[in-house]
Amino acid sequence: MHTLLANSFFPVFAIAVFVAIVLFVEGLYLIWNSHHGPEAKRIELRLRALSASSDSTEHTAVLKNRMLSNIPAIEKLLFSIPRIHQLDRFILQSGLEWTVAMLLLTSLMMGAVFYTALLFTAVSLSFRLAITLAATLMPWAYVQWRRNKRLHKIEQQLPDTLDLISRALRAGHALPSGLKMAGNEMFDPIAREFRITHDEINFGVSMQQALTNFGERVPITDVRYFIVAVLIQREAGGNLAEILDNLSKLIRNRLKFHARIKVLTTEGRMSAWVLGIMPFGLAGLLNYANHDFISVLWTDPAGIKISNVVLGLMAMGAIWLYKLLQIRA
Numbered sequence: 001m002h003t004l005l006a007n008s009f010f011p012v013f014a015i016a017v018f019v020a021i022v023l024f025v026e027g028l029y030l031i032w033n034s035h036h037g038p039e040a041k042r043i044e045l046r047l048r049a050l051s052a053s054s055d056s057t058e059h060t061a062v063l064k065n066r067m068l069s070n071i072p073a074i075e076k077l078l079f080s081i082p083r084i085h086q087l088d089r090f091i092l093q094s095g096l097e098w099t100v101a102m103l104l105l106t107s108l109m110m111g112a113v114f115y116t117a118l119l120f121t122a123v124s125l126s127f128r129l130a131i132t133l134a135a136t137l138m139p140w141a142y143v144q145w146r147r148n149k150r151l152h153k154i155e156q157q158l159p160d161t162l163d164l165i166s167r168a169l170r171a172g173h174a175l176p177s178g179l180k181m182a183g184n185e186m187f188d189p190i191a192r193e194f195r196i197t198h199d200e201i202n203f204g205v206s207m208q209q210a211l212t213n214f215g216e217r218v219p220i221t222d223v224r225y226f227i228v229a230v231l232i233q234r235e236a237g238g239n240l241a242e243i244l245d246n247l248s249k250l251i252r253n254r255l256k257f258h259a260r261i262k263v264l265t266t267e268g269r270m271s272a273w274v275l276g277i278m279p280f281g282l283a284g285l286l287n288y289a290n291h292d293f294i295s296v297l298w299t300d301p302a303g304i305k306i307s308n309v310v311l312g313l314m315a316m317g318a319i320w321l322y323k324l325l326q327i328r329a
Helices: 002-036 038-051 058-064 072-079 084-094 100-118 125-170 175-185 190-202 207-217 221-236 240-264 266-289 301-325
Strands: none
Touching: 084 100, 084 125, 084 207, 100 125, 125 175, 125 190, 125 221, 125 240, 175 190, 190 207, 207 221, 221 240, 240 266, 266 301
16 A cells, blocks of 8 residues: 555656746746846847937936946946946947946956056067057947947938838828837848837837937938938928938938949059058068168167158058048038
8 A cells, every 4th residue: 555655656746846847947037038038138228228318308217227337336436427328328329238337347458458468578668558558449449340330231221211111101100100110120220229219209208309319329410311301390291201202312322322432432442551551561571581671760769760750651641541532422
């Protein structure tokens, strides 16, 4: 009898333990997903976009208190810095999931690592400081590169997005519905910006303020044209669908013109790169072939003065060539 009860109790106990383990693992997953899952990250990105705007109305004031650091002391210090939200907006425009504290800490760590590594070399103090400064600015340059790349992609997506909103208006939808359709139908990164704008309107922010925040998050001239067109149409009336169609054609023609300019200036840009790199390449070859001959430029006082003058003139020439090749339309 006892053997029969023991034999029937063990499977029930094993099943109960298995169910308990499954429920425990599922509970851990739900806790993790609520803080680090895709939906939580999407909500965090939208709140970051709202916090980076300059809207100070009571509807969005509660959303602007985003944490700039996970450490309370550092966060308090960062909030005491003037215009810290502009730096947060700069990071937000790059599309990176960094915080202000992460950017500043990465810069300091890069500078400290390079400075410590150069202590074991025989380079001069000025060269060591220059390399350290360049290493400190590398994270900022990376954020700037990502920001320019993301804004350029948004500029390329804008004409198709305006066409989509125009078709939605012709189909009888209101402008907020058109913004929502653009956020759902288009691809990121422009879809995310339109979703944020639609969310702001749902939170109670006025259309004018929501579009103004959109222009601050995406500082592109074409986006400002779209915002001004919408705001003027709401004040003076008119066919917004036709306005958006004309604006879309104008942006496409301008992008085509810029692409044509880029093709026509390819030879000039290549010449600028060759003229800029050639002196350093020749100096490297001479240093390898005849070190005593070329080393006079950085060992002799007169050679150092000549090198400084030549580098200054090269920098001025590079800036001049850059200005010549920058054609704004």
